[in-house]
Every structure is written in C-alpha cells, then in structure tokens.
Amino acid sequence: xxxxxxxxxxxxDEEGLRLLYxxxxxxxxxxxxxxxxxxxxxxxxxxxxxxLVLLDIKMPGMDGVEVLRRVKEKWKDLPVILCTAYPHYKHxxxxxxxxxxxxxxxxxxxxxxxxxxxxxxxx
Amino acid sequence: xxxxxxxxxxxxxxxxxxxxxxxxMAAGFFLKAFAFDQSCLYIREGEGGGFTLRGSKGSGxxxxxxxxxxxxxxxxxxxxxxxxxxxxxxxxxxxxxxxxLKGFKYAVICPIRKGRELDGALYLxxxxxKRLDAKGRLRLKNAALQLTLLLRFAVAIKELEAAKxxxxxxxxxxxxxxxxxxxxxxxxxxxxxxRNPLLSIGGFTARLKKHLGAxxxxxxxxxxxxxxxxxxxxxxxxxxxxFKESSLELKPDDMNEIAGSALSPxxxxxxxxxxxxxxxxYGRRLPVLADREQIKIAFDNLIANAIQxxxxxxxxxxxTALSGNSVLAKVADTGGxxxxxxxDKIFKPFFTTKGNGTGLGLTIAKTIVARHRGSVQVExxxxxxxxxxxxxxxxxxxxxxxxxx
Numbered sequence: 326x327x328x329x330x331x332x333x334x335x336x337x338d339e340e341g342l343r344l345l346y347x348x349x350x351x352x353x354x355x356x357x358x359x360x361x362x363x364x365x366x367x368x369x370x371x372x373x374x375x376x377l378v379l380l381d382i383k384m385p386g387m388d389g390v391e392v393l394r395r396v397k398e399k400w401k402d403l404p405v406i407l408c409t410a411y412p413h414y415k416h417x418x419x420x421x422x423x424x425x426x427x428x429x430x431x432x433x434x435x436x437x438x439x440x441x442x443x444x445x446x447x448x
Numbered sequence: 449x450x451x452x453x454x455x456x457x458x459x460x461x462x463x464x465x466x467x468x469x470x471x472x473m474a475a476g477f478f479l480k481a482f483a484f485d486q487s488c489l490y491i492r493e494g495e496g497g498g499f500t501l502r503g504s505k506g507s508g509x510x511x512x513x514x515x516x517x518x519x520x521x522x523x524x525x526x527x528x529x530x531x532x533x534x535x536x537x538x539x540x541x542x543x544x545x546x547x548x549l550k551g552f553k554y555a556v557i558c559p560i561r562k563g564r565e566l567d568g569a570l571y572l573x574x575x576x577x578k579r580l581d582a583k584g585r586l587r588l589k590n591a592a593l594q595l596t597l598l599l600r601f602a603v604a605i606k607e608l609e610a611a612k613x614x615x616x617x618x619x620x621x622x623x624x625x626x627x628x629x630x631x632x633x634x635x636x637x638x639x640x641x642x643r644n645p646l647l648s649i650g651g652f653t654a655r656l657k658k659h660l661g662a663x664x665x666x667x668x669x670x671x672x673x674x675x676x677x678x679x680x681x682x683x684x685x686x687x688x689x690x691f692k693e694s695s696l697e698l699k700p701d702d703m704n705e706i707a708g709s710a711l712s713p714x715x716x717x718x719x720x721x722x723x724x725x726x727x728x729x730y731g732r733r734l735p736v737l738a739d740r741e742q743i744k745i746a747f748d749n750l751i752a753n754a755i756q757x758x759x760x761x762x763x764x765x766x767x768t769a770l771s772g773n774s775v776l777a778k779v780a781d782t783g784g785x786x787x788x789x790x791x792d793k794i795f796k797p798f799f800t801t802k803g804n805g806t807g808l809g810l811t812i813a814k815t816i817v818a819r820h821r822g823s824v825q826v827e828x829x830x831x832x833x834x835x836x837x838x839x840x841x842x843x844x845x846x847x848x849x850x851x852x853x
Contacts, residue, residue: 341648348655410643410684429643431650431677 331444332356332374336366336392337381337408342429346379349433350440363387367395375403377444379436380423382409397422404443408436453481453591461598467606471503474595475570479505482580482588484556484572488548490514490521491560491568491599499568508573511548519546521569524559530588531557534577553577558592560599567599639684646684650677683798683806696739696819700843703734703768703775710747711766714755722761730768734775735844738820743838746816746824749809750779750836756802757783757834773842774822780835785828794826813838 333355335346340361347357358373360366364387366378378396382389393405407423425439456477460470471489479487486506490499490513499514499521514521520542523531533555535543543549552573560568570592580588653673660666707729718725754764762782769776786794793799795814800807813836814824822840829835 339644339648342644342651345648345651345655349651352658410640410647429647431647431654431674431681433651433654 330354330356331376332358333377333379333440333444334358334360334366334369334373334375335379336360336363336384336389337379338362338384339381342381345433349437353437353440355440355444363389363392366392370396370400370403377440378403378405379440380405380407382407393423406436406439406443451477451481453477453587454594456481457591457594457598461594461601467602468502470598470602472505473503474598475503476505478570478572478591478595481591482556482572482584483574483578485552485575486510486571486573488571488573489568489595490571492566502568506573508552508575509548509550511546514548514569516566519548520555520557520571521546524557524569525566526564527559528561530559530585530592532580533557549573551575554579556580556588558588558595560592560596562596562600567596570595642680643684646677646680650674650681653677679806683808696742698737698739698820701736701738701740703736703738703777703840704729706736706738706740706743707747707766707768707777709740710744711751714751717755718764721755721758723755723758724761724763726763726765726767728765728767730770733844734768734770735842736775736820736840737843738840742816743820743840746813746838747777747779749813750824750838753809753836754779754781754783754834757781759783762833770842771839774839775842777838777840778835779838780833782833785830785832786826786834788828788830791826791828795824 333350335343335350335357336359337343337346338361343359343361347359350357358369358375360369363384366380367387369375370378378392380389380392389407389409393407396403396405404424405422406425406427408427408429410429424443427436427439430436457474460473460477463470465473471491475487475489478484484506486508487504488501488510489503491502492498493500498516498518501510501512504510511519516522516525520531520533523533523542533543533549535549535553548571549555552575554574554577556572558570558572559566560570572588650673653670657667657670657674660670664670708727711725711727715725751764751766758764758781763780765778765780767776767778767780769778790799790801795810796807797811798807810824817824817838817840820840822838825837825839827835827837
C-alpha cells in the first residue's frame with residue numbers, strides 16, 4: 326500500500342509553472358506527471374493511471390475547456406481542477422463540469438488545499 | 449500668327465485644371481491648330497488594357513474604346529510618327545473596319561508613347577481630303593510629344609492624389625484603431641503576458657525560502673521578492689477583474705439598493721476601525737440603469753479609499769440624492785482630504801499614495817461609471833475630508849421622479 330501514492334497530472338503550457346507544480350506537489354507527497362498541451366494530456370491519461378488532473382485553460386492548440394469536456398466524457402469520475410489566470414472563465418459553461426476552479430497565484434496554498442480536499446489526506 | 453499649340457499644351461500641363469477636363473481641352477487645341485473636324489483622344493487603361501476615349505472635340509461618329517488591335521489605331525503600334533489614313537486608297541480594309549472613321553475622308557492618328565509602350569492615340573479626322581505639309585507634320589509630331597508630356601504629368605498628379613487619399617485613409621484607420629486600443633485592452637493584454645512568468649518567480653521564490661529556511665542570510669531578499677511579486681499580482685488582478693471586455697448588463701435598478709449592498713460588506717470593518725457610519729439615503733426609489741455588480745465595484749473602491757483615509761477613526765457618510773436628471777451617490781470621509789497638488793492625478797491609472805496600492809481603484813471606478821454614461825466627481829474639503837460623488841442618469845418616468853408609493 327505504501328507505493329499507492331496518488332498521481333496528479335499537471336497540464337500547463339508554461340514550462341516554469343509545470344516545474345513549480347511538480348516540485349510543490351511532490352513535496353506534498355503526490356506523484357506528479359506533466360503534460361505541456363491538451364493533446365499530450367489526453368495521451369498520458371490513456372496510458373497511465375491518474376487520480377487528478379490539474380488543468381490550465383488557456384493553452385495553444387486544444388484548450389483546457391475542450392480537454393475537460395473530453396476527460397469528463399471518458400473518465401466521468403476523474404477529478405479535474407481548472408487552474409487559470411483568468412477569473413472570467415468562471416462564467417463559461419464549459420468550465421462548470423470541473424470539480425474545482427482555482428485562480429492562479431504564486432501563493433499555492435489554496436491550490437494545494439483544494440488538491441488535498443479532493444484526494445484525501447496526505448499519505 | 450500661327451496657333452501656338454505647343455505653348456497651349458505646355459500651359460495646360462502646368463495648370464490646375466482637372467485631368468479629365470485637360471484632355472478634352474487638349475483635343476480641342478489639336479482641332480483648332482490643324483483645322484480638322486473632329487479630334488478624339490484615347491488613353492490606355494492599365495497594363496495591356498484597351499484604349500478609352502478620354503477627351504474629344506468636334507462632331508461625327510466617335511468610338512468609345514478601341515482594343516489594342518482594333519481599327520486604324522493598330523497602324524500606330526510600334527510607330528513614333530503620326531500615320532495618315534485616306535479613304536479609298538488601298539487602306540480601305542482598315543478604314544471600313546474602323547467605325548470611328550465613318551463619314552470622314554481623311555485622318556491622322558498620332559501615337560502617344562511611353563518608351564516602347566503605346567500609352568494612347570490621338571485621332572484627328574477631317575470630312576474632306578487634305579494633306580499636311582512637311583512643316584505641318586513636324587508641328588503635329590511635336591504637339592503629340594507635348595501631349596505625351598501632358599499625359600504623363602496628369603498621371604503623375606493622379607497618382608500623387610491617390611497616394612494622398614490613401615495616406616489620409618490609412619491615417620484615419622490608424623486613428624480609429626488607436627481609439628479601439630483602450631487602456632483596458634492594453635491592461636488585459638499586458639496582464640496576460642506577465643501573469644505566468646510572475647507566478648513562476650513567486651512560486652520558486654517561495655521554494656527557495658522553504659529550502660534555505662527563514663533564518664538564511666538572504667531570507668530578507670527573498671521576502672522582498674515575494675512581497676513585490678504579490679504586489680504585481682495584485683495589480684494584474686485589478687487589471688483583469690475590471691478591464692476585460694466584460695460587457696455591461698444594464699438593468700433597471702435602485703441606487704439606494706446598490707449603495708446599500710455595496711456598503712454592507714464593510715460594516716463590520718467600520719466598527720472595528722472606529723469609524724462611524726452615517727447613511728443619508730433618499731427617501732424614494734432612485735431608478736437607474738445599471739450593472740449592479742460593476743457599480744458595486746466602483747463603490748467598493750471609493751469606500752475602501754475612504755476607510756483607508758481614516759486610520760484614526762472618523763465618519764463615513766454614504767448619501768444618495770436626486771438632482772435634476774441625475775441620481776447621485778456620495779461617499780464622504782473625514783480623513784483629512786486630498787493634497788491639492790495631486791488632485792489632478794488621482795484618477796490616473798497606477799497613481800497611488802499608498803505603499804501597497806495598485807493605483808487602479810479610482811481609475812476603475814471612473815471607467816465603470818463612465819461606461820454607464822455617468823461621472824465620478826471629487827470634492828475636496830481641505831483638512832476635513834473628501835467627497836466622491838457617483839452620478840448616473842435618472843432612469844425613471846420623465847414627468848415625476850417618484851411613482852406613487
């Protein structure tokens with residue numbers, strides 16, 4: 326059971342942020358997979374067990390809203406946290422299917438708490 | 449004294465007469481100078497195009513346009529000299545084919561050239577057979593050359609005019625686009641570009657702090673970086689929250705209700721800070737067309753400023769009123785007022801007197817109210833306090849402001 330760390334897939338086109346999230350969430354005790362685009366994230370989801378998706382909305386190519394739609398179509402119960410710099414997406418119907426909506430901030434406290442709430446206590 | 453066609457043409461080229469009129473006049477000069485019955489000037493329209501009648505004088509049939517190989521015009525292709533054509537002199541085929549020569553007995557066709565290209569042709573037609581002598585031919589040749597110069601001059605002027613017009617249009621388009629690039633668009637675009645790198649900087653600074661521990665010698669530097677990043681993020685948030693092209697949703701509303709709902713989140717804070725709240729609301733409904741959430745943001749900023757100006761307590765007065773066709777809402781503080789020196793700057797973006805202010809609060813308030821076709825006025829009571837007044841157009845019945853309760 327010790328090796329059953331929960332695994333987060335971070336989807337963000339910004340390299341710095343991917344790296345930051347990886348380190349921060351690994352410190353939190355999660356395993357972290359990275360995807361630099363919507364397309365890559367779907368590929369990873371097909372091939373690897375993922376417990377939670379942290380999804381940026383504004384990305385070149387397939388955006389987060391579209392990824393969210395496809396994820397919820399295929400893996401209905403997989404939690405998705407939408408994470409974006411843009412508060413106005415909150416009014417976009419497409420984002421309503423997400424399990425949480427977090428405005429990006431350099432202070433990751435809220436985001437980490439949201440992840441803990443969804444995945445349960447740190448293991 | 450011989451008719452001075454060269455001088456006439458030269459004078460015409462140099463005149464301010466419209467190009468179209470110039471050509472008709474030039475055609476007339478030729479008619480007079482060489483005693484023909486009709487004169488038609490054809491100009492080539494664009495590269496490889498046909499020839500169009502652009503000026504004529506005299507009576508008889510006129511053809512509106514010739515193709516490059518049509519009629520007698522083709523006789524001057526590749527020629528520098530005028531070509532004479534007679535009826536019934538072996539050139540009958542050409543003569544009969546060229547409907548423009550019908551009824552005439554003699555014609556001279558002058559090529560107008562630009563280098564090897566034929567730019568146009570001048571038809572001079574006579575009802576009777578005649579013949580130009582050597583001197584006459586030379587004169588015609590020179591006049592045709594002068595006409596060529598006149599045409600080139602006209603073309604150059606036309607191109608100049610077109611370029612001027614184009615420039616004018618481009619300028620006006622630029623002006624329009626400049627208007628479209630509002631402060632809001634710029635703020636949103638800038639925020640967009642800066643946001644992600646900023647998060648990286650802040651996030652990694654936090655990690656550095658964590659790794660080095662709070663007591664590390666560089667701890668204070670890292671703390672400074674974190675603070676500045678947080679400040680920048682706050683500014684970005686401000687830019688996002690209000691400047692994004694969120695459309696206004698204007699609905700009939702009551703200014704009393706809006707002001708009340710804007711005030712209520714602050715009421716606890718007022719108590720804590722020892723600020724007395726005075727509400728002086730108008731006794732009746734104050735109908736306005738407003739996007740309540742947006743107007744509340746404007747109030748938020750005014751109330752927050754008022755509270756911050758009264759660090760040692762004071763009185764916050766919130767009042768609403770009807771004045772003519774305007775619905776007014778005042779936020780007054782007793783925080784000592786605004787320094788007269790900065791009065792003209794307070795609505796400017798990024799201007800702030802507070803250490804941690806974004807300098808966007810009043811800009812945002814003013815922008816939001818302006819989008820409602822209203823205004824924000826400030827009244828400074830030096831030494832006492834400031835009064836900010838939001839004014840929105842009254843949106844009730846024209847006759848009387850108050851419907852019977």
